[in-house]
Amino acid sequence: MTATCDFHPLTTEPRSKYRCSYCGHVTPIALAKPPHRRCESPNARSQSETAPVRHATHWLTCPHRGIVLATISGTTAGVGCGSTKWEVYQCNHFNEPVLKQAAPRCQEKIAAEVAGYKGRTCRECKVVQLQRLIVHVTHRPDWQDVIQRSLATGADFAFREMTLSEKDLLARAVAAKPVIVVNHAFFEHTDEYLTTAKKHPEIQFLGLNHCSLNHAYRWPHYYTSIRKFLNAMEEIPNIWYGGPDMFSSFERFRPAIADRIVWWPNPVLIPPSASTVRPDPPVVMLACRDDWIMKGVPAQMVGMALAKQKRPEIRLQVSLRFAGKTLPHMRALENALRTEFEWPDFLRPNDWYRRLDRQASIVMQATDHESFGYVAIDAMGYGRPVVCGPSVRFAPREWVVDTEIPEGIGAMILDHLDHYEDRSRIARQFAEQTAERQNTAYRELLERIAAHGKT
Numbered sequence: 315m316t317a318t319c320d321f322h323p324l325t326t327e328p329r330s331k332y333r334c335s336y337c338g339h340v341t342p343i344a345l346a347k348p349p350h351r352r353c354e355s356p357n358a359r360s361q362s363e364t365a366p367v368r369h370a371t372h373w374l375t376c377p378h379r380g381i382v383l384a385t386i387s388g389t390t391a392g393v394g395c396g397s398t399k400w401e402v403y404q405c406n407h408f409n410e411p412v413l414k415q416a417a418p419r420c421q422e423k424i425a426a427e428v429a430g431y432k433g434r435t436c437r438e439c440k441v442v443q444l445q446r447l448i449v450h451v452t453h454r455p456d457w458q459d460v461i462q463r464s465l466a467t468g469a470d471f472a473f474r475e476m477t478l479s480e481k482d483l484l485a486r487a488v489a490a491k492p493v494i495v496v497n498h499a500f501f502e503h504t505d506e507y508l509t510t511a512k513k514h515p516e517i518q519f520l521g522l523n524h525c526s527l528n529h530a531y532r533w534p535h536y537y538t539s540i541r542k543f544l545n546a547m548e549e550i551p552n553i554w555y556g557g558p559d560m561f562s563s564f565e566r567f568r569p570a571i572a573d574r575i576v577w578w579p580n581p582v583l584i585p586p587s588a589s590t591v592r593p594d595p596p597v598v599m600l601a602c603r604d605d606w607i608m609k610g611v612p613a614q615m616v617g618m619a620l621a622k623q624k625r626p627e628i629r630l631q632v633s634l635r636f637a638g639k640t641l642p643h644m645r646a647l648e649n650a651l652r653t654e655f656e657w658p659d660f661l662r663p664n665d666w667y668r669r670l671d672r673q674a675s676i677v678m679q680a681t682d683h684e685s686f687g688y689v690a691i692d693a694m695g696y697g698r699p700v701v702c703g704p705s706v707r708f709a710p711r712e713w714v715v716d717t718e719i720p721e722g723i724g725a726m727i728l729d730h731l732d733h734y735e736d737r738s739r740i741a742r743q744f745a746e747q748t749a750e751r752q753n754t755a756y757r758e759l760l761e762r763i764a765a766h767g768k769t
Contacts, residue, residue: 446472446492446493447491448472448492448493448494448495448760449476449487449494450474451487451501451502452478456662456663457498458580459663460475460498463581463583464756467752468753470757470761474490492517494517494767495518496520496556497520500521500535507519507521508542514552515551518763518766522578523536523555523685540555552766553574554575554763555576558578559685579751579752579753579756579759581752582753584691584692585696588697588741589671589697593673593674593675595628595629596627597631597674598621598631598676598677598678599675600632601689602635603660608683611644613718615630615651617680617701617723618724620720620723621727621728632655634660641657667692667696670692670693670696674693676698676701676727676730676731677701678702678723679701679702679706680701680702680717681706681717687705687706691748694709697741699730699734699740700713700741702714702715703715708747710740710744
Protein backbone atom coordinates (compact mmCIF):
# COMPACT_ATOMS: atom_id res chain seq x y z
CA MET A 315 0.00 0.00 0.00
CA THR A 316 1.12 3.56 -0.50
CA ALA A 317 0.37 6.95 0.95
CA THR A 318 1.21 10.10 -0.94
CA CYS A 319 2.91 13.33 -0.03
CA ASP A 320 1.71 15.89 -2.56
CA PHE A 321 1.63 13.20 -5.27
CA HIS A 322 5.05 11.77 -4.33
CA PRO A 323 4.64 8.13 -3.23
CA LEU A 324 5.79 6.97 0.18
CA THR A 325 6.27 3.21 0.19
CA THR A 326 4.95 2.10 3.53
CA GLU A 327 3.81 -0.88 5.51
CA PRO A 328 0.20 -1.12 6.71
CA ARG A 329 -0.88 0.52 9.96
CA SER A 330 2.13 2.72 10.53
CA LYS A 331 2.87 6.43 10.39
CA TYR A 332 5.37 8.07 8.07
CA ARG A 333 6.99 11.46 8.04
CA CYS A 334 7.97 13.38 4.93
CA SER A 335 11.67 14.16 5.24
CA TYR A 336 11.18 17.48 3.48
CA CYS A 337 8.50 19.16 5.57
CA GLY A 338 8.26 16.97 8.65
CA HIS A 339 4.60 16.10 8.36
CA VAL A 340 3.57 12.60 9.38
CA THR A 341 1.05 10.70 7.30
CA PRO A 342 -0.88 7.63 8.48
CA ILE A 343 -1.46 4.93 5.88
CA ALA A 344 -5.20 5.52 6.32
CA LEU A 345 -4.97 8.77 4.35
CA ALA A 346 -5.15 8.83 0.58
CA LYS A 347 -2.86 11.84 0.83
CA PRO A 348 -1.88 14.06 3.75
CA PRO A 349 -3.84 17.15 4.74
CA HIS A 350 -1.09 19.56 3.70
CA ARG A 351 -0.20 20.48 0.13
CA ARG A 352 3.17 22.15 0.63
CA CYS A 353 5.73 19.39 0.17
CA GLU A 354 7.60 19.12 -3.10
CA SER A 355 10.19 16.57 -2.04
CA PRO A 356 10.31 13.28 -3.96
CA ASN A 357 12.01 11.66 -0.98
CA ALA A 358 10.50 10.58 2.30
CA ARG A 359 11.40 8.17 5.06
CA SER A 360 9.44 6.06 7.49
CA GLN A 361 8.74 7.15 11.06
CA SER A 362 8.41 4.08 13.25
CA GLU A 363 8.42 5.45 16.77
CA THR A 364 4.87 6.79 16.71
CA ALA A 365 1.88 4.57 17.33
CA PRO A 366 -0.42 3.59 14.46
CA VAL A 367 -3.60 5.62 14.05
CA ARG A 368 -6.83 3.96 12.94
CA HIS A 369 -10.40 5.03 12.21
CA ALA A 370 -9.51 8.69 12.23
CA THR A 371 -12.30 11.16 11.62
CA HIS A 372 -10.41 14.47 11.70
CA TRP A 373 -6.80 15.26 10.89
CA LEU A 374 -4.91 18.01 12.67
CA THR A 375 -1.34 19.27 12.70
CA CYS A 376 0.89 20.55 15.49
CA PRO A 377 2.78 23.42 13.80
CA HIS A 378 5.49 23.34 16.51
CA ARG A 379 6.72 19.89 15.54
CA GLY A 380 4.85 19.22 12.31
CA ILE A 381 3.19 16.07 13.64
CA VAL A 382 -0.19 14.99 12.33
CA LEU A 383 -2.77 14.40 15.04
CA ALA A 384 -5.85 12.33 14.45
CA THR A 385 -9.00 12.20 16.54
CA ILE A 386 -10.03 8.59 16.95
CA SER A 387 -13.69 7.63 17.20
CA GLY A 388 -14.51 11.21 18.14
CA THR A 389 -12.99 10.94 21.63
CA THR A 390 -9.20 10.91 21.72
CA ALA A 391 -6.37 12.17 19.56
CA GLY A 392 -3.18 10.45 18.50
CA VAL A 393 0.39 11.14 19.48
CA GLY A 394 1.48 14.76 19.16
CA CYS A 395 4.61 16.53 20.41
CA GLY A 396 6.40 13.84 22.38
CA SER A 397 3.72 12.41 24.65
CA THR A 398 1.31 15.28 24.15
CA LYS A 399 -2.24 14.17 23.43
CA TRP A 400 -5.43 15.93 22.51
CA GLU A 401 -8.98 15.24 23.62
CA VAL A 402 -12.29 16.18 22.04
CA TYR A 403 -14.64 18.52 23.90
CA GLN A 404 -17.86 20.35 23.12
CA CYS A 405 -17.31 24.09 23.20
CA ASN A 406 -20.28 25.91 24.76
CA HIS A 407 -19.54 29.06 22.76
CA PHE A 408 -18.92 27.59 19.30
CA ASN A 409 -21.36 24.71 19.95
CA GLU A 410 -19.20 22.49 17.80
CA PRO A 411 -16.69 19.68 18.45
CA VAL A 412 -13.34 21.10 19.49
CA LEU A 413 -9.95 19.83 20.62
CA LYS A 414 -8.31 20.54 23.95
CA GLN A 415 -4.69 19.80 24.70
CA ALA A 416 -3.81 17.53 27.63
CA ALA A 417 -0.37 17.37 29.31
CA PRO A 418 1.30 19.91 27.01
CA ARG A 419 5.02 19.69 26.37
CA CYS A 420 5.32 22.46 23.79
CA GLN A 421 6.05 25.83 25.40
CA GLU A 422 4.72 27.67 22.37
CA LYS A 423 1.03 28.21 21.75
CA ILE A 424 -0.25 25.40 19.56
CA ALA A 425 -3.03 25.99 17.06
CA ALA A 426 -4.66 22.85 15.71
CA GLU A 427 -5.46 22.49 12.06
CA VAL A 428 -8.29 20.72 10.31
CA ALA A 429 -7.47 19.18 6.95
CA GLY A 430 -4.18 21.04 7.09
CA TYR A 431 -5.57 24.51 7.80
CA LYS A 432 -5.74 26.45 11.02
CA GLY A 433 -8.65 26.48 13.41
CA ARG A 434 -9.70 29.16 15.91
CA THR A 435 -9.28 29.20 19.69
CA CYS A 436 -12.23 29.92 21.95
CA ARG A 437 -10.94 32.32 24.63
CA GLU A 438 -13.60 31.26 27.09
CA CYS A 439 -13.18 27.49 26.83
CA LYS A 440 -9.51 27.63 25.77
CA VAL A 441 -10.09 25.01 23.13
CA VAL A 442 -9.58 24.90 19.38
CA GLN A 443 -12.63 25.01 17.16
CA LEU A 444 -12.84 22.77 14.14
CA GLN A 445 -13.23 25.29 11.35
CA ARG A 446 -16.30 25.42 9.17
CA LEU A 447 -15.60 23.20 6.20
CA ILE A 448 -16.24 23.82 2.51
CA VAL A 449 -15.99 20.82 0.18
CA HIS A 450 -15.05 21.49 -3.44
CA VAL A 451 -16.17 18.70 -5.79
CA THR A 452 -13.89 18.79 -8.83
CA HIS A 453 -12.96 16.74 -11.87
CA ARG A 454 -9.35 16.09 -10.93
CA PRO A 455 -6.87 17.03 -8.16
CA ASP A 456 -5.72 20.67 -8.14
CA TRP A 457 -8.66 21.75 -10.31
CA GLN A 458 -7.89 25.45 -10.94
CA ASP A 459 -5.68 25.18 -7.83
CA VAL A 460 -8.91 25.73 -5.89
CA ILE A 461 -7.51 25.02 -2.39
CA GLN A 462 -4.45 27.29 -2.55
CA ARG A 463 -6.49 30.06 -4.17
CA SER A 464 -9.25 29.73 -1.56
CA LEU A 465 -6.73 29.92 1.27
CA ALA A 466 -5.21 33.05 -0.27
CA THR A 467 -8.49 34.90 0.28
CA GLY A 468 -8.15 34.70 4.06
CA ALA A 469 -11.67 33.28 4.36
CA ASP A 470 -12.41 31.85 7.80
CA PHE A 471 -13.12 28.33 6.53
CA ALA A 472 -11.31 25.07 6.01
CA PHE A 473 -11.30 23.80 2.42
CA ARG A 474 -11.21 20.27 1.10
CA GLU A 475 -11.11 19.06 -2.48
CA MET A 476 -12.89 15.81 -3.42
CA THR A 477 -12.66 14.47 -6.97
CA LEU A 478 -14.89 12.29 -9.13
CA SER A 479 -12.48 9.38 -8.78
CA GLU A 480 -13.52 8.93 -5.13
CA LYS A 481 -16.12 6.28 -4.40
CA ASP A 482 -19.40 7.36 -2.80
CA LEU A 483 -18.35 10.94 -3.37
CA LEU A 484 -21.45 12.75 -2.14
CA ALA A 485 -21.89 10.44 0.83
CA ARG A 486 -18.30 11.12 1.87
CA ALA A 487 -18.72 14.83 1.31
CA VAL A 488 -21.82 14.98 3.51
CA ALA A 489 -20.17 12.81 6.17
CA ALA A 490 -17.43 15.45 6.55
CA LYS A 491 -20.17 17.78 7.89
CA PRO A 492 -19.38 20.79 5.69
CA VAL A 493 -21.39 23.99 5.71
CA ILE A 494 -21.12 24.31 1.91
CA VAL A 495 -20.57 21.82 -0.92
CA VAL A 496 -19.56 23.29 -4.29
CA ASN A 497 -20.14 21.21 -7.43
CA HIS A 498 -17.61 22.70 -9.83
CA ALA A 499 -18.62 22.74 -13.49
CA PHE A 500 -21.53 20.40 -12.70
CA PHE A 501 -19.09 17.49 -12.68
CA GLU A 502 -21.14 15.55 -10.13
CA HIS A 503 -24.38 14.20 -11.61
CA THR A 504 -27.01 16.92 -11.14
CA ASP A 505 -29.96 14.69 -10.23
CA GLU A 506 -28.01 12.93 -7.47
CA TYR A 507 -26.61 16.24 -6.27
CA LEU A 508 -30.08 17.78 -5.95
CA THR A 509 -31.44 14.68 -4.22
CA THR A 510 -28.61 14.82 -1.69
CA ALA A 511 -29.27 18.53 -1.10
CA LYS A 512 -32.92 17.81 -0.37
CA LYS A 513 -31.93 15.19 2.22
CA HIS A 514 -29.49 17.51 4.00
CA PRO A 515 -31.10 20.92 4.54
CA GLU A 516 -28.39 21.78 7.08
CA ILE A 517 -25.81 21.98 4.25
CA GLN A 518 -25.79 24.54 1.44
CA PHE A 519 -25.20 23.06 -2.04
CA LEU A 520 -23.94 25.23 -4.89
CA GLY A 521 -23.81 24.37 -8.59
CA LEU A 522 -21.04 26.35 -10.25
CA ASN A 523 -20.89 27.20 -13.94
CA HIS A 524 -17.26 27.85 -14.87
CA CYS A 525 -17.79 28.57 -18.54
CA SER A 526 -19.01 31.22 -20.85
CA LEU A 527 -22.17 29.75 -22.36
CA ASN A 528 -20.66 29.66 -25.84
CA HIS A 529 -17.75 27.61 -24.52
CA ALA A 530 -20.10 25.20 -22.74
CA TYR A 531 -21.17 23.66 -26.06
CA ARG A 532 -18.45 21.04 -25.45
CA TRP A 533 -20.39 19.70 -22.47
CA PRO A 534 -24.11 19.52 -23.46
CA HIS A 535 -25.04 18.48 -19.92
CA TYR A 536 -24.16 22.03 -18.86
CA TYR A 537 -27.33 23.51 -20.30
CA THR A 538 -29.54 20.77 -18.87
CA SER A 539 -27.83 21.06 -15.47
CA ILE A 540 -28.37 24.82 -15.35
CA ARG A 541 -32.06 24.41 -16.19
CA LYS A 542 -32.53 21.66 -13.58
CA PHE A 543 -30.74 23.73 -10.96
CA LEU A 544 -32.78 26.85 -11.55
CA ASN A 545 -36.03 24.89 -11.52
CA ALA A 546 -35.12 22.99 -8.35
CA MET A 547 -34.16 26.19 -6.52
CA GLU A 548 -37.84 27.13 -6.36
CA GLU A 549 -38.51 24.02 -4.25
CA ILE A 550 -35.21 23.35 -2.43
CA PRO A 551 -34.12 26.34 -0.32
CA ASN A 552 -30.53 25.20 0.34
CA ILE A 553 -29.26 25.08 -3.26
CA TRP A 554 -27.51 27.91 -5.07
CA TYR A 555 -26.45 28.65 -8.63
CA GLY A 556 -23.19 30.49 -9.23
CA GLY A 557 -21.29 31.83 -12.21
CA PRO A 558 -17.91 33.59 -12.43
CA ASP A 559 -19.07 36.51 -14.57
CA MET A 560 -20.26 39.42 -12.46
CA PHE A 561 -22.00 40.93 -15.49
CA SER A 562 -24.08 37.91 -16.45
CA SER A 563 -26.77 36.17 -14.43
CA PHE A 564 -30.30 34.87 -14.60
CA GLU A 565 -31.55 37.08 -11.77
CA ARG A 566 -33.89 39.18 -13.88
CA PHE A 567 -35.53 36.06 -15.31
CA ARG A 568 -35.92 34.28 -11.94
CA PRO A 569 -36.82 36.96 -9.40
CA ALA A 570 -38.25 34.45 -6.88
CA ILE A 571 -34.82 32.88 -6.37
CA ALA A 572 -32.64 35.87 -7.24
CA ASP A 573 -31.03 35.94 -3.79
CA ARG A 574 -29.47 32.50 -4.42
CA ILE A 575 -28.27 33.20 -7.96
CA VAL A 576 -24.83 34.61 -7.27
CA TRP A 577 -21.64 35.83 -8.83
CA TRP A 578 -18.93 33.38 -7.82
CA PRO A 579 -15.79 35.54 -7.50
CA ASN A 580 -12.86 33.41 -8.66
CA PRO A 581 -10.30 33.56 -5.83
CA VAL A 582 -6.91 34.95 -6.82
CA LEU A 583 -3.47 33.84 -5.62
CA ILE A 584 -0.57 36.19 -6.29
CA PRO A 585 2.98 36.12 -4.87
CA PRO A 586 4.01 38.63 -2.17
CA SER A 587 6.06 40.61 -4.71
CA ALA A 588 7.08 40.56 -8.36
CA SER A 589 10.15 41.50 -10.37
CA THR A 590 10.02 43.98 -13.22
CA VAL A 591 13.24 42.54 -14.70
CA ARG A 592 12.61 40.89 -18.04
CA PRO A 593 14.08 37.40 -18.49
CA ASP A 594 16.73 37.32 -21.19
CA PRO A 595 16.20 36.18 -23.89
CA PRO A 596 12.54 37.17 -23.81
CA VAL A 597 10.05 34.28 -23.73
CA VAL A 598 6.52 34.71 -25.08
CA MET A 599 4.39 32.00 -23.52
CA LEU A 600 0.98 30.61 -24.47
CA ALA A 601 -0.74 28.02 -22.25
CA CYS A 602 -4.07 26.44 -23.16
CA ARG A 603 -5.80 23.60 -21.36
CA ASP A 604 -8.11 22.53 -24.18
CA ASP A 605 -10.32 23.83 -26.98
CA TRP A 606 -7.37 25.26 -28.89
CA ILE A 607 -9.60 26.46 -31.76
CA MET A 608 -12.15 28.26 -29.56
CA LYS A 609 -9.32 29.67 -27.44
CA GLY A 610 -7.81 31.24 -30.53
CA VAL A 611 -4.49 29.39 -30.44
CA PRO A 612 -3.86 29.47 -34.24
CA ALA A 613 -4.25 33.26 -34.51
CA GLN A 614 -2.10 33.77 -31.42
CA MET A 615 0.64 31.56 -32.86
CA VAL A 616 0.62 33.56 -36.10
CA GLY A 617 0.87 36.79 -34.10
CA MET A 618 3.76 35.35 -32.06
CA ALA A 619 5.55 34.36 -35.27
CA LEU A 620 5.12 37.88 -36.69
CA ALA A 621 6.68 39.33 -33.54
CA LYS A 622 9.63 36.96 -33.85
CA GLN A 623 10.24 38.15 -37.41
CA LYS A 624 10.91 41.62 -35.97
CA ARG A 625 12.73 40.37 -32.86
CA PRO A 626 14.51 37.10 -33.75
CA GLU A 627 15.83 36.70 -30.19
CA ILE A 628 12.31 35.99 -28.87
CA ARG A 629 11.61 32.42 -27.76
CA LEU A 630 8.07 31.19 -28.41
CA GLN A 631 6.52 28.57 -26.12
CA VAL A 632 3.15 26.85 -26.45
CA SER A 633 1.86 24.47 -23.74
CA LEU A 634 -1.22 22.40 -24.54
CA ARG A 635 -2.92 20.23 -21.95
CA PHE A 636 -4.14 17.64 -24.45
CA ALA A 637 -1.04 17.83 -26.61
CA GLY A 638 -1.45 14.31 -27.96
CA LYS A 639 -4.65 15.27 -29.79
CA THR A 640 -3.78 18.79 -30.85
CA LEU A 641 -0.01 18.85 -31.30
CA PRO A 642 -0.04 17.49 -34.89
CA HIS A 643 -2.26 20.41 -35.95
CA MET A 644 -0.01 22.88 -34.15
CA ARG A 645 3.16 21.42 -35.66
CA ALA A 646 1.61 21.71 -39.11
CA LEU A 647 0.97 25.40 -38.44
CA GLU A 648 4.53 25.78 -37.13
CA ASN A 649 5.88 24.34 -40.38
CA ALA A 650 3.66 26.61 -42.45
CA LEU A 651 4.90 29.66 -40.52
CA ARG A 652 8.54 28.53 -40.84
CA THR A 653 9.01 29.67 -37.26
CA GLU A 654 10.43 27.60 -34.42
CA PHE A 655 8.20 27.06 -31.39
CA GLU A 656 9.00 25.24 -28.17
CA TRP A 657 6.43 22.79 -26.76
CA PRO A 658 6.91 22.45 -22.99
CA ASP A 659 4.54 20.26 -21.00
CA PHE A 660 1.39 21.69 -19.50
CA LEU A 661 2.18 22.02 -15.81
CA ARG A 662 0.57 21.50 -12.43
CA PRO A 663 -0.12 24.75 -10.55
CA ASN A 664 3.09 25.12 -8.50
CA ASP A 665 5.28 24.31 -11.51
CA TRP A 666 3.26 26.76 -13.60
CA TYR A 667 3.92 29.52 -11.05
CA ARG A 668 7.65 28.80 -11.09
CA ARG A 669 7.69 28.99 -14.88
CA LEU A 670 5.97 32.37 -14.78
CA ASP A 671 8.49 33.60 -12.22
CA ARG A 672 11.65 32.31 -13.85
CA GLN A 673 11.02 32.07 -17.61
CA ALA A 674 8.05 34.03 -18.90
CA SER A 675 8.36 37.56 -20.25
CA ILE A 676 4.95 37.98 -21.90
CA VAL A 677 1.94 35.67 -21.59
CA MET A 678 -0.82 35.19 -24.14
CA GLN A 679 -4.56 34.87 -23.49
CA ALA A 680 -5.99 36.54 -26.58
CA THR A 681 -9.33 34.73 -26.60
CA ASP A 682 -13.00 35.64 -26.75
CA HIS A 683 -14.06 32.76 -24.54
CA GLU A 684 -12.92 33.20 -20.96
CA SER A 685 -15.26 33.45 -18.01
CA PHE A 686 -12.39 34.86 -15.92
CA GLY A 687 -8.86 34.20 -17.18
CA TYR A 688 -6.56 32.52 -14.65
CA VAL A 689 -3.67 32.34 -17.12
CA ALA A 690 -3.67 36.13 -17.41
CA ILE A 691 -4.13 36.94 -13.71
CA ASP A 692 -1.42 34.46 -12.71
CA ALA A 693 0.99 36.07 -15.16
CA MET A 694 0.16 39.61 -14.06
CA GLY A 695 0.68 38.62 -10.44
CA TYR A 696 4.29 37.86 -11.33
CA GLY A 697 4.62 41.18 -13.16
CA ARG A 698 4.32 39.66 -16.62
CA PRO A 699 2.46 41.75 -19.22
CA VAL A 700 -0.29 39.90 -21.07
CA VAL A 701 -1.81 40.04 -24.54
CA CYS A 702 -5.48 39.33 -24.00
CA GLY A 703 -8.88 39.24 -25.61
CA PRO A 704 -11.98 41.19 -24.54
CA SER A 705 -13.20 38.36 -22.28
CA VAL A 706 -10.30 39.04 -19.87
CA ARG A 707 -11.96 41.99 -18.18
CA PHE A 708 -9.47 42.78 -15.42
CA ALA A 709 -6.52 43.65 -17.70
CA PRO A 710 -5.79 47.19 -18.93
CA ARG A 711 -8.02 47.92 -21.91
CA GLU A 712 -4.98 49.02 -23.90
CA TRP A 713 -3.71 45.42 -23.77
CA VAL A 714 -6.86 43.97 -25.36
CA VAL A 715 -6.49 42.96 -28.99
CA ASP A 716 -8.81 41.78 -31.75
CA THR A 717 -8.40 38.02 -31.47
CA GLU A 718 -8.92 37.54 -35.22
CA ILE A 719 -6.10 39.88 -36.33
CA PRO A 720 -2.63 38.32 -35.85
CA GLU A 721 -0.93 41.58 -36.89
CA GLY A 722 -2.46 43.32 -33.87
CA ILE A 723 -1.45 40.45 -31.59
CA GLY A 724 2.16 40.62 -32.81
CA ALA A 725 2.23 44.40 -32.48
CA MET A 726 1.10 44.19 -28.84
CA ILE A 727 3.89 41.72 -28.07
CA LEU A 728 6.47 44.12 -29.52
CA ASP A 729 4.95 47.08 -27.69
CA HIS A 730 5.19 45.22 -24.37
CA LEU A 731 8.85 44.40 -25.03
CA ASP A 732 9.63 48.03 -25.90
CA HIS A 733 8.12 49.29 -22.62
CA TYR A 734 8.71 46.25 -20.47
CA GLU A 735 9.53 47.73 -17.07
CA ASP A 736 6.49 50.04 -17.06
CA ARG A 737 4.19 47.29 -18.35
CA SER A 738 5.48 44.88 -15.72
CA ARG A 739 4.72 47.37 -12.98
CA ILE A 740 1.23 47.99 -14.39
CA ALA A 741 0.58 44.23 -14.60
CA ARG A 742 1.39 43.77 -10.92
CA GLN A 743 -0.71 46.80 -9.93
CA PHE A 744 -3.77 45.49 -11.79
CA ALA A 745 -3.25 42.01 -10.33
CA GLU A 746 -3.19 43.39 -6.79
CA GLN A 747 -6.37 45.37 -7.40
CA THR A 748 -8.09 42.36 -8.93
CA ALA A 749 -7.00 40.08 -6.09
CA GLU A 750 -8.33 42.51 -3.49
CA ARG A 751 -11.70 42.78 -5.24
CA GLN A 752 -12.11 39.07 -5.96
CA ASN A 753 -10.91 37.77 -2.62
CA THR A 754 -12.98 40.22 -0.59
CA ALA A 755 -16.07 39.27 -2.57
CA TYR A 756 -15.22 35.57 -2.15
CA ARG A 757 -15.02 35.87 1.65
CA GLU A 758 -18.26 37.82 1.79
CA LEU A 759 -20.10 35.34 -0.42
CA LEU A 760 -19.01 32.32 1.63
CA GLU A 761 -20.14 34.02 4.83
CA ARG A 762 -23.46 34.90 3.22
CA ILE A 763 -24.08 31.33 2.05
CA ALA A 764 -23.00 29.85 5.39
CA ALA A 765 -25.25 32.26 7.29
CA HIS A 766 -28.20 31.23 5.12
CA GLY A 767 -27.87 27.72 6.53
CA LYS A 768 -28.41 28.98 10.07
CA THR A 769 -31.62 30.87 9.36
